[in-house]
Amino acid sequence: MEVIRALPDLLSAQTIDQVKDGIQRSVSAIGFDYYLIGLENPVAPEGARHCVQTNYPRDCVERYSRLQWVGRDPVVRHCRQSPVPMIWHRAHFPGEACELYEESAAHGIATGVATALRGARHNRAMMISVANGASFNTRLESWLTETMPTIQLLASYAYEAIARIEEVDAAADIGLTPREGECLHWAAVGKTSWEISRILSCSEATVNFHFRNIIHKLGVSNRRQAVARALSIGLIRP
Template structure:
């Protein structure tokens, strides 16, 4: 078994393709008793990133559920990893202030796991590496027995992901005029074009003109998407 581990780690150290490296890591830890393996890399911290890479074999629908419920905003694992590279074990106490997230993790079979972050002072990139399984608690002996392998794997994946993120062109800055920003801000409050017009002393036609300009600049197809994207890039 030790020879097999050594061979897999050697293969990983030589691999230059992120997807292939992730599969090597996933297979390695599957053989260590972890059904699920996840790696995510960000240009900036989660919730404030311009682009990201997300690789995992979590149950179908988990990523969508996590995003729809906005769990990243109150995920204690993410909060810990934003500040520290020390690994953190998942347990009920850790999730005491996010009971709904803990409940959903359990429903999906993601009950027993741990996560560690990679903070790279030489680049703006940040990564999270997680291992999880449905049954059997992770005791201290098992945790530290796998910690060295996990650190090596996470740093290798982080290095490959950083190269990939660095090759992604920076998003073009979107310049909205002060009036367009005002229109979108009131639209975000749920105001109709007619109501926005009365507030800003504009005709409804002029309000719609500004909305259409915003949609074009933000490359979206409707007002709701324009408001959402403007908020995402902190334009409003």
């Protein structure tokens, strides 16, 4: 399938906008009009733990946010609880959630597929939902079921592409020097300050000086936390 062959191109994206453009092309080629990607970061400050990338109409997104539907959205609830993909339509929005469905359907977001995953390296939960305005029926259900493997594969590539860009941005913001990066690398493989000083041909005091700067720049309390933080954002590789 041409869509599947094109998915690795997402990994060469340099910006989030380029990732979004690639996702838009993919979902359109599959037969959907809209997509939504939600990323959760449990270690981010309160109020910044959810990142959403979508081509949903702006007024639809703003109203969803204003009414805080994320806590009552049956599709989001499913993706938080299970990695099994779901086909969603009107029947999944009972009670008060019916209002959310009717508003979404009025914008052409009536039926779709959603799936979730958690990356082994980045430890962040992600969901992706794709949709169009078609009315649900047996024939459409069959087609949606056929698209599930491609949507899951799209989710994996989108997750990795976004994570790579965020790693580069985070590393640039922190601004470690080359020597600080070397110290972190060797600490990550278990070297002591004395051993690192021998490897880098400098004094142990100099190594400890670099680590004080590293700890300050990464906003952590000690060397072990610095290594963990650097690994989590891709400053160093395991």
